Amino acid sequence: MIYFDNSATTEIYPASLDTYVKTSKRVFGNPSSLHYLGVQANRLLEQARKQIADTLQVSNEEIAFTSGGTEGDNWILKGTAFEKRSYGKHLIISSIEHPAVKKTAEQLTHFGFEVDQAPVTEEGIIDVNQLAELIREDTILVSVMAVNNEVGTIQPIQEISTLLEKYPKIHFHVDAVQAIAKIDTQKWLTPRVDFAAFSAHKFHGPRGVGFIYWKKGRRLQALMTGGGQEGEQRSGTENVPAIVAMARALRLTFEKINQRPEHLNHLKDALMKGLSTYDKVTIFSPEENSAPHILCLALKGIRGEVLVHALEEKEIITSTTSACSSKKNTASSTLAAMNVASALATCAIRISLDESNTVAEVEQFMVVFDQLYQRFSKIN
Ligand SMILES: Cc1ncc(COP(=O)(O)O)c(C=O)c1O
Secondary structure, eight states: OEEOBTTTOOOOOHHHHHHHHHHHHHOOSOTTOSSHHHHHHHHHHHHHHHHHHHHHTSOGGGEEEESSHHHHHHHHHHHHHHHHTTTOOEEEEETTOOHHHHHHHHHHHTTTOEEEEEOBOTTSOBOHHHHHHHOOTTEEEEEOOSBOTTTOBBOOHHHHHHHHTTOTTSEEEEEOTTTTTTSOGGGTOOTTOOEEEEEGGGGTSOSSOEEEEEOTTOOOOOSBOSSOTTTTTBOSOOOHHHHHHHHHHHHHHHHTTTTHHHHHHHHHHHHHHHHTTSTTEEEOSOSSSBOTTEEEEEETTSOHHHHHHHHHHTTEEOBSSOHHHHTTTOOOHHHHHTTOOHHHHTTEEEEEOOTTOOHHHHHHHHHHHHHHHHHHHHHO
16 A cells, blocks of 8 residues: 555554553553652653653743644634734634634634635745735734645745734744644744644644644633643643653654655655646646645546545545545635636645655556556546
């Protein structure tokens, strides 16, 4: 089987799974308990926090644990809205955000908040000047993803950071779920970024666990109230085994940070070169400002799900633009924002790579793609 759906989720590293199992068995105390089992669990929890903070070169108190990217985005958007509602009710998100941001912002409009979407160019990159024009006196948050999950475009977080220097009161949130360990940290964690959301299962950690970066001095309202864990900010007994396993996966993923982009770019270039020789193929991921692991393309006249299943029959796993939209049968909202005609957008599929993928797999993909192309051309 060739697994080319790593943006949907990655396979857990054996070492991370091992940590999860061992921690579950050996350190089962509740970190809030006073006895030694609780102390032991709390120590591991804080070690994991420190490891993550050290990896991102931030301080321990700037890391808060969550159940994943969706919770992180929800917390940052709603937590900002509720915290700053007396100062303003205006939020800006980009038009290509993940539903975890888009739907959350939409939900906030039912509570009296106003949301503007910053448009993207046809290449899928935010126009910073247009974003600047949307800023108002009452803007409380700007939320822009670092790497788009559907086409892989890298967003100009550094330029937006420069723009927002003039607006120190606005919270700047970056959804970094697809960016971490794939593109340079400096490209998305600038000193102006206030918050960022992450998810362990995108970097070979367990599902259902993640963390946010929360800059010291910034304030958010808690979404989860209760026993007061995470410094009263996010209640609920901590999932210590998953958190410790996540920290291990992050450390392992960063160990290969220097080799990864080169290897992934090599694979992606080979795919782009191969696919661009077909008349009926459109590649949506731009050559520049594009993350090394995501390639979005369409085979004209063949719906995305038909191509995904045809590839699956040949044991090649891909997806229609994003895992969460796959079953909804709707065209990609990122492609719509890029002004791609909806007939072509419904033909889109996403290939998402990982460092474990090989040149031989890419070659095998191209052989299978060629067979399918000939087959579909005859039917058409
Ligand atoms: C950019 C982005 N943000 C948020 C999420 C949601 O993360 P999770 O699956 O951990 O809730 C995803 C998942 O695909 C994503 O790609």
